[in-house]
Amino acid sequence: MTDDAGTPLAAKPTAASAPSETPAAATAPLRGRAREARDNDRILLQAAREVFAQRGWQAPMSAVAEHAGIGIASIYRRFPSKDDLVLRLRSLALCEVIEVARASLTGVVATEPLTPGLAKAVEAHQGVSAVARFLRLHITMATGPLTVGSWRQALTSPEIEQNTGELRSALDALIAHDAEAGYVPQNFTAADLMLGVVHLRPNLPTSIERATEIHTRHLELYLLGLAATAATPSLVSGFGATWNEWLSFHTVEDSA
Secondary structure (H helix, E strand, C coil): CCCCCCCCCCCCCCCCCCCCHHHHHHHHCCHHHHHHHHHHHHHHHHHHHHHHHCCCCCCCHHHHHHHHHHHHHHHHHHHHHHHHHHHHHHHHHHHHHHHHHHHHHHHHCCCCCCCCCHHHHHHHHHCCCHHHHHHHHHHCCCCCCCCCCHHCCCCCCCCHHHHHHHHHHHHHHHHHHHHCCCCCCCCHHHCHHHHHHHHHCCCCCCCCCHHHHHHHHHHHHHHHHHHHHHHCCCCCCCCCCCCCHHCCCCCCCCCC
């Protein structure tokens, strides 16, 4: 629920590739060393997310190691370069958003979800609006702030491009469901929804509890606005953001 969670960014390609971990890959329960390795990765990646969200991609690997409470050599054994770590973070963040989007529509959660506690959260956020469930889950479950600025200098890979396409498909399905039911305007787009995710969950300098309270309040106002616009489209002018526009907002041009 980047920042954020990493968002779908179109940036200059790199030869490095991120290890694959899609929602489908998490269906079988892990045991023994595999579970321990997964848990250790989560600790490291969460620490890296927090450091990069606060300091940007320029933050040194030593800062990540210190925040995670491990030696820097341990990071380089897992990720040979900083680019590899960045790619892993971005792919994982995208997969988490995809997982939440699919679960918001179907109510089905993998046995070993990428987001711990997702199954219980899905049950707690029952409702007929898939978009509302998706946004509520993101606000309460996201493992890092989804901040646009901190992700602008990110690299990309074929895997991340594939993740981006899967995310759009998942969001399109959510929106189609809600548009047919009259919960969102007919011209509401996947890019509109992702822009809402960014604006509804900024990184606030306060306690987690208070930040969640503020985010939830703003979400309620946002959902009321969507419902009102669905009933009376003329309330809002202009056209929805396109997916290409969303990608372009995060594009890093290759200066070489």
